[in-house]
Amino acid sequence: MPRFSVVVPAHRAQGFLRPCLESVLDQSGGDVEVIAVDDASPDACGAIIADLAAADQRVVPVRLDRTGGTGKARDAGAARATGDYLLFLDADDLMAPGTLAALAARLTRTGDPDVLLYDHERFTVWENVQESGDGDFLAAAGTRVFTAADLPDCLACYPAAWNRAVRRDLWTSHAFTFGDAPYADITVATRVLTAAPRIACLDRVCVRWRRRRSGSLTTTRGAHHLAVIDRYAELFADPDLPGDAGRAALYGQMAAMLMAVGEDRLTPEATPDFVRRAGRLLTEHRPAGWAAPEPNEARWVRAAGTGSYGRYRAALGARAAAMHLAKKARARRNGLARALFQRYYRMRLRRPVDPDLVLYAAYWNRGVSCNPAAIYRKAAEIAPHLRGVWVVNKRDRDALPPGVDHVIVNSRRYWDVLARAGYLVNNANFTGNVVKRPEQTYVQTHHGTPLKHMGMDLRARPAVGKGMSFGRLLDHADQWDYSLVSNQHSAEVFDRVYPSGYRTLPTGYPRNDVFYTSGPDDVRRARQALGIAPGTTAILYAPTHRDYQREFVLPLDLERLARELGPGYTLLVRAHYFYGQSPQLEALHAAGAVVDVSGHPCVEELCLASDALVTDFSSLMFDYANLDRPIVIHAADWAAYRAARGVYFDLLSGRPGETPGAVAADEVSLAELFRGGAWDDGPANALRAAFRERFCGYDDGLAAERVVRRVFLHEEPLVPYRPLPDRRPAPSPASLTTPAPAVPTL
Known part of the structure; x- marks a missing residue:
C-alpha cells in the first residue's frame, strides 16, 4: 500500500x-x-x-x-x-x-x-x-x-x-x-x-x-458563481463549526472569497442578485469587532454588506471612475499616428460581416503559401461560394500567382476586408490593432511543429524574447477561435504557451497534404524544374534561423561538403526566410557547387524533388517525415542553440521519437554517411519510423478538407484519419525509372 x-x-x-x-x-x-x-x-x-x-x-x-x-x-x-x-x-x-x-x-x-x-x-x-x-x-x-x-x-x-x-x-x-x-x-x-x-x-x-x-x-464569468454563497451558508449552519473563534475565522475566509467572486467572475446580469444575497450573508454572520485585513477588502465588504445593488455601485463608483480616467489617459499617450486608418477601420466595423468572405495571410504577409494556401485551394474546390482575399506586403505583391485577389497591408481595402471578413486565416498575425468581432472566426494555422521554445516560454530566453511584447502575444491568442495542429506534441505545447480559450483542431497541417496527394509525375516534374539530372541523389539542406546571430552564417562549409560527396550528388540549399540574400550562397551557386533554392516559392516542391533532408533544428524535419525519406541531422552548435532558444526534447538523444535519423558532426562525417549508406540503413530507418509515428499522427493528405468542412461548412465530426500503415506518401525519386512528362512546373 x-x-x-x-x-x-x-x-x-x-x-x-x-x-x-x-x-x-x-x-x-x-x-x-x-x-x-x-x-x-x-x-x-x-x-x-x-x-x-x-x-x-x-x-x-x-x-x-x-x-x-x-x-x-x-x-x-x-x-x-x-x-x-x-x-x-x-x-x-x-x-x-x-x-x-x-x-x-x-x-x-x-x-x-x-x-x-x-x-x-x-x-x-x-x-x-x-x-x-x-x-x-x-x-x-x-x-x-x-x-x-x-x-x-x-x-x-x-x-x-x-x-x-x-x-x-x-x-x-x-x-x-x-x-x-x-x-x-x-x-x-x-x-x-x-x-x-x-x-x-x-x-x-x-x-x-x-x-x-x-x-x-x-x-x-457567469451566474454559476452564486453557488459560493450557498456553500458558505451551509457551513455557517453546520453545528460542528467550533465556537465564535471558528466562525470569525471562517467569516474572514468568506469575505475574501466573496470579494474575489464579486470583482472578477460575474456577468452584469448576475451581479445584482449576488450583491443582495452576499450582503445578507455578510451582515447575518459578521462577528463583533471584525475588521478586514486590508483597505480594498474593507471597502468592498462595506459596499456589498449594504445588500443593495444601487448602494453597492455608488460606494464603488468613485474607484471605478478613477480607473476609467486613468485608462483614457493611457489611450491618449498611445499617440495619434495611426488615428486616420483606425478611424476608417472603426467605421468599417459598423458594417455587417460578410459570411462568405475569407481573409488569408501567411508569414507576415509574404504571399500565398503554407497552411493558409492549402486551405485556400481546398475551399475553392469544395466551398466555392466563399471568396478568398490575401493580405500581402507591397514589396511581395508581384510574386503573387496570377488572378489572386489581394489587399496591400495598411491600405483602405485592407482595413475594410479585415473589418468585414467572416473568416480570418493566418499562420502568424495580422498587421495592426485588429478587432476580432464576435461574428468573425479566426483560424490560427501555425507554421511548424515546436522543437524550440515558443510563446510565453520565451520570456526566459532573452536572445529572442527581449524585444517581444508578450502582452500583445496573449492579445493575439485571445482572438483565435481555432488552433490547428499536426500532432499531439504540438497540441500540448501550444495550449500551454498560448494560453487562451480557443479550440485546438487536430486536423493535420494542410500544407502537408501534397506529400500524400502527389504521384510519380509530380516528383519527376519537381526534379526537372530544378534541373536535377536523372540518377542524381538530391540532398535538400535547410538550416534554421539562430536568434543569437544577426546575419545568416552557413553552418556548413558547403563547398567542402560538395567536394567530399563527389559526383552523383546535388545540394539544394534553402536559407531561412528571415534572412535576405546571402552573397556567400550566391557565389557558391554561381560556381556550381550548390543550387540555391532560398527564393523558391514552394518548399513542399523542394521536398518532393529531394532524396533526403539535411537540417539542424528546422521544423521542416517534422513535415519532411511525412515523405518517409531519410533525414540527417547536422547540429554542431546544439549546445548553444539549446541554451539560447530552449528546446522541448533532445534532438540528438538517439532515442526513438526524438532523433529522426543519422547524425553528423561535420562535413566529412556527413559525406561519409551518404557514401557509406548509413543515411538510409536499418538503424536510421527505425529512428525515422518512430519519429514519423510521433509527429505525423494527423497528417494523412486530408488536413485541408478537415479544416474547410469543420470551420467553413460547420460539419461534425472531423473527417476520419487514414491509419498510418495505410498512408501512401509520394514515391521517392530513386523508385522512379521513367522520364518526366514535358510539363514545366508542379
Missing part, C-alpha cells in the same frame, strides 16, 4: 496535464500512486494519461464515460485510492520539487495526523508569483498537533482540496465527497478540518497553483 495517493482530475487540460503528472512522478522520495482521472475530456487528456501509465506503473488511469465536473472526477479517483493519505492536484497545477519527501518527514514527526495542511503559491502566465497568505499561520503552528477547536484560525486557510493531505481512513469514515456542486472545495476543505481529531502543518510551498487566463471555473 503506498504512502500517498495523488488524485488528478483532467478535463480540457492537454497543454498542462503532462507537466502536472510528471511533477508528481519526478518527486525525489515518497511512495506514491497517481490516480489520473479522464473526465471524458474531448481533447487528448485520456491519451496523455494512457501514455504515462504505460511508462510508469505508479499511474492509475481512470476514465469516466461522461463529463461530471472536477468534483465527480475527484470522487472517482478517491474511490480508487489505496494510499495512507489522499492528496488532490488539479491538472493545470504543479507539485513543487521535494514535496512528497517533506510531507513524509512531517507526517512521521507529528505522529501521522489526520490532516496535514501545507502552503501553496499562485503563478500567472507571466510567472508572477503571489504568496498564499497562509504562511504566517503555518509557520506559527510549527510541529504542533491540534484540532480546529484548539486553533480555529486553521479555518481561515485557503479552502482548496489541493493544500492538505488527508488520512484516507478519515476520508472514508466520514464519506466525504465533492459531488457536482460548484465551489464544493469550500465545504469539503472546511469539514475535513472540523472532523479531524489531529491536524498538523507544514510551512513549505508544496503546490504551484496556476492562475489560468481561460478555461477554468474562476475564469468563466
